Amino acid sequence: MTPKTQTQRSPAAVLNVVGLVVAAAGIMIQYVSGVDYPTIPPGPIILLAAAAVVAFGRWRWSPAVGLIAALFLSIGGAIATIAGNGFSETLGDPGEAGGFAGAVVQIVGLAIALPTGIVAAKRSSVELASPVGRVKRNERSACG
Secondary structure, X not given: OOOOOOOOOOHHXXXXXXXXXXXHHHHHHHHHOOOXXXXXXXXXXXXXXXXXXXXXXXXXXXXXXXXXXXXXHHHHHHHHHHOOOOHHHHHOOOOOHHHHHHHHHHHHHHHHHHXXXXXXXXXXXXXXXXXXXXXXXXXXXXXX
C-alpha cells in the first residue's frame, strides 16, 4: 500500500477555498478597473494565503483560518462602506462596469466563504473532539 500524501478536505472546506479565491479575484477586478486601492492591495494577499492554508494545511485549525480571513474582509468592507470608502461607490454606479462587477464578485465570494468557513471549522473541531474522529485520524496515519 502506498502512503497518502494528501488529506481529504470536506466539501465545506473546498467551497471555502473557492469562495476565498473568488473574493480575491473580485478585488483584483476592481483594482485593475481603477477603483481606489493601495498600490499593493492587501485583500487578495490575505484571502489567497488563507485559501492556501485551508487547501494545503494539515493542522486541525486550518479551516478556521479561512473563516477568520472571510470575516476580517467582510467586517472591513462593511466598516469601509459605512465610512464612505467601500462598496457604496462601486455598487452605486453600475456604469463603471469593472468596479461594479468586481464588487459583486467579491461579495459573492465572501458570501460563499463565510458560511462554508463556519461549517468547515465546526466540522474540523467536532471530528477532532469525538472519539470516532480520533480513530479516523489514527487509522489514516496508520494506513498511510
